[in-house]
Amino acid sequence: MSTATNVDPQELAKFSDLAHKWWDPESEFKPLHQINPLRLDWIDQLANVKGKRVVDVGCGGGILAESMARRGANVLGIDLADKPLKVAQLHAMEAGVANLDYRSVAVEELAAEQAGQFDVVTCMEMMEHVPDPSSVVQACANLVKPGGWVFFSTINRNPKSFLFAIVGAEYVLKLLPKGTHEYGRFIRPAELARWIREAHLDLNQFKGMEYNPLTGRYWLSGDTSVNYLVACRKPLQA
Incomplete structure (x- = not known):
């Protein structure tokens, strides 16, 4: 799929409409704020991001x-939704965060421009919002240096994930706006693992992310039945 077509305008509009709320920890983005320390620590534990060149694909706000x-x-955040990018730039500027840039560019386009230039590539909660997620996986693999790390997170596709991620999260608990997710775009771990192998990355580990609605607590586990994360590396020798 070409760079220009691996985007869903409705998905961009959905997140652009909410852009002004991105950094409000009590808004529709509350779950992102709550899970961020978990995923950050997990990424940092494996890849040790200090001093590394990192690209965050689908960075949103x-x-x-x-x-x-x-x-x-040293982070570059990329996204095709302009409003969240502007929010991200403004927040970084107001907070005085250095070593952070943002660009409106497709991951496939950046991969053609800067192949093998990044130590770490992260792509979180993004693949279930594009028409061709396998193209994103391949582009992420192209961006990372040999020996570098690539991290993905997405949602499994099964009856439990429909119940938890759509019915529970969007309609019952109202953790997310209705229509945030489309069940048919959820990705089974086996599908993602196949795309990772096809992109010549080595799978390192799968982690599940669980949530207790009574306590409001998130934690990482071995249960990948709903939300899950994947760590992989590019081999030193092709």
Whole structure:
């Protein structure tokens, strides 16, 4: 799929409409604020981001990108939704966070321009919003240096994930705006693993992310049945 077509205008509009709320921890983005320390610590534990060149693909309003920059990484956040990018830029400027840049560019385009230039690539909660997620995986693999890390997170596709991620999160608990997710775009771990292998990355680990609605607590586990994260590396020798 060409760079220009691997984007869904409705998905961009959905997140652009809410852009002004991105950094409000009590807004529709509350779950992102709550899970960010978990995913940041997990990424940092494996890849040690300090001093590394990092690209955050589908960075939105910059919650993860800015937190990695605060840990000493040199971060580029990319997204095709202009309003969230402007929010991200403004927040970084107001907070005085250095070593952080943002660009409106497709991941495939950046990969053609800067192949093998990044130590770490993160792509969180983004693949279930594009028409061709396998193209994103390949582009992320192209961006990372040999020996570098690539991290993905997405949502499994099964009856439990429909119940938890759509019915529960969007309609019952109202953790997310209705229509945030489309069940048919959820990605099974086996599908993502195949795209990772096809992109010549080595799978390092899968982690599940769980949530207790009674306590409001999130934690990482071995249960990948709903939300899950994947760590992979590019081999030193092709």
